[in-house]
Amino acid sequence: MKLSGWGCYPIIECAAHLFEKRSTAAALLSAGDDWIAYGQGKSYGDSALAPHVLLTQEYNKLIDFDAQTGVVTCECGITLAELIDLFLPRGWFLKVTPGTKLISVGGAIASDVHGKNHHAEGCFSESVISLRLMLPDGTIASCSREENVPLFRATCGGMGLTGVILDATLQLKAVNSAYIRENIIPCANLDEVFVQYDRCSHYPYSVAWIDCLAGGSSLGRSILMVGDHDDDGELTLPEAKRLSVPVTCPSFLLNNYTLSMFNQIYYRVKGKPAQRQRVPLETFFYPLDKIDHWNRMYGKAGFVQYQCVLPMATSYKGMKALLQQISAAGMGSFLAVIKLFGPQNENFLSFPMEGYTLALDFKIQPKLFGLLERLDRIVLEHDGRLYLTKDSRMSEAMFMQGYPRWREFQDLRTQYGMKKKFNSWQSKRIGL
Ligand SMILES: Cc1cc2nc3c(=O)[nH]c(=O)nc-3n(C[C@H](O)[C@H](O)[C@H](O)COP(=O)(O)OP(=O)(O)OC[C@H]3O[C@@H](n4cnc5c(N)ncnc54)[C@H](O)[C@@H]3O)c2cc1C
Structure with a gap:
């Protein structure tokens, strides 16, 4: 197929x-x-x-749950959405969640996904107490921070290249509301984004939407959204409206949708002090999950998402250079996202490092790959790297420079005989 x-x-x-x-x-x-x-x-x-x-989608049973401690054990195919449906009404939420809940627990561990709270809570693997991995010969290894530690460190963020994560035991986080108290802060340009991020670093959740069309003194014009869980005892989510994109359709529709969403918020809050609102957790964490198949909006040729991270010391300069290239090329999606990352963890291939990450979509079109290579050079010049789970075109050299622990990862793969058994198109392209 x-x-x-x-x-x-x-x-x-x-x-x-x-x-x-x-x-x-x-x-x-x-x-x-x-x-x-x-x-x-x-x-x-x-x-x-x-x-x-x-x-893995049918290997998706719940194995155990301790209502006192919020520790859950489940098979790898269960989705984050299913965990939220089951446990939010009982006062438990995920410690770390990405911008979609429509992913499997196995995928969340293998990509070691991050959310809007990386600076506060780290990656998804921080919530993984232990996991069981099927090795190339079909035997099963239990891995944690105490047992088979190198296997654990290679598997969290290891993009499926160490074996099949069969099940995992996760620590959930106690919450007392299905709502988020959110502050919305308009930022006139990139300088303001960095100033406001600094001021707001005590909020556990933060994300900035950047208008990629803005240039000159408005380069990096953004809306910064910061927030924390409410504490009102309301643990039921309101019924969410769903939209769907039925067939592949022109990309300008997605750009128009995000443009109007951005402008509606930006001009409502511009020039005013931070706007406070209470929003359902789903609106805050998963705005795109409301539109089924939104990926079809890029048309039949598809799209790539470019996500890089730059260390703190070079973030501002590097982001500016990247946004200048993107706005001059006029090729990216209207909206980009900037998030703050805390210190990197000990996993061999996890993406986050302390600094800022930028992510945006590019429709596949002539001249795109030339632009992406120029962006790659800026990322490398600023000691950054690209996110494997978003990637479909990174070169071997770019990977190896960005992920200096690739050698330890590959040695472990050799030691366990994983190199022949577990490979992806990506792993072959990047030389693993
Ligand atoms: C709208 C949207 C928003 C997103 N936002 C974020 C975000 O904010 N932060 C972030 O970090 N990511 C984000 N992502 C990316 C997404 O969270 C990751 O790609 C995630 O890994 C997808 O999980 P999946 O179950 O779909 O895995 P797949 O896409 O099927 O697989 C991803 C990787 O995991 C491996 N894998 C899957 N299951 C297993 C298993 N059982 N054992 C071993 N390996 C396995 C695969 O081999 C592959 O390498 C977003 C994606 C979308 C579409």
Whole structure:
């Protein structure tokens, strides 16, 4: 069957196999090489694509839950949305959540995803107490910060290249509301974004939407949204309206949608002190989940998401250079997102490092790849790196320079015989 990630680029012919039982997964793995696990396919490029794909969506049972401590054990195919539906009404939420809840627990661990609170709570792996991994020979290893530590450090953020994460035990976070108290702060340019981020670093959650069309003295014009959980005892979410994009359609529709969303907020709050509001948690964390199949808005050719991180010392200069290139090329999505990251963790390939990250979409079109190479050079000149889970075109040299621990990762893969068994199109491209 033909498979792709969320960016619909590239589309690859893969032999895909579902499994519901561990024994089926082990039998499948024994039949050949070049396997990769595929969760909900929300990574953007080719990290979940390989000649043989193991679909985890039916391996999705809840195994255990302790209502006193908020510790849950579940199979890898369960989604974050399912965990929220089950546990938010009981006062538990995820410690770390990305901008979509429509992903699997296995995918969240393998990409070691981050949310709007990386500076406060780190990556998803910080909430992983332990996990069980199927190795190339079908045996199972328990991994944690105490047991099989190198395997744990390689698997969290390891993009499925160490084996199949079968199940995981996670620490949830106690909350007393399904709502977020949010402050909205308009920023006239990039300088203001950095000043406001500094002032607001005590908020656990923050994200800035940047208008990529603005140039000159308005370069980096943004809306910064910061917030924390409310404490009102209201644990039920209101019914959410859903929209859907039924067929692939022109990209200007998505740009118009995000443009009007940005302008509505920006001009409502511009020139006023920070605006406070109480919003359902879903509106704050998952605004794009309200539109089913929004990826179709980029048309049949698909799109790439470019996400980089730059260390604190070079963030401002580097972001400015990147935004100048993007606004001059006029090719990116209207909206980009900037987030603040805290210190990097000990995992071999986790993406975040202390500094700022920038993410935006680019429709596949002529001249795009030339622009992305220019952006790569700026990222490297500023000691940054690109996010593997968003990537579909990074070069081997770019990967190796950005992820200096790749050698330790590869040594571990050699030691466990993973190099033949677990590969993706991405891993081959970047030399793993
Ligand atoms: C709208 C949107 C917003 C997003 N926002 C963010 C964000 O804010 N922060 C962020 O960090 N990411 C974000 N992402 C990216 C997304 O969170 C990650 O790509 C995530 O890994 C997708 O999970 P999945 O279940 O879809 O995994 P897939 O896309 O299917 O796979 C992703 C990787 O995980 C591996 N994998 C999956 N399951 C397993 C398993 N059981 N065992 C071993 N390996 C496995 C795959 O092999 C692959 O390498 C966003 C994506 C979208 C579409």
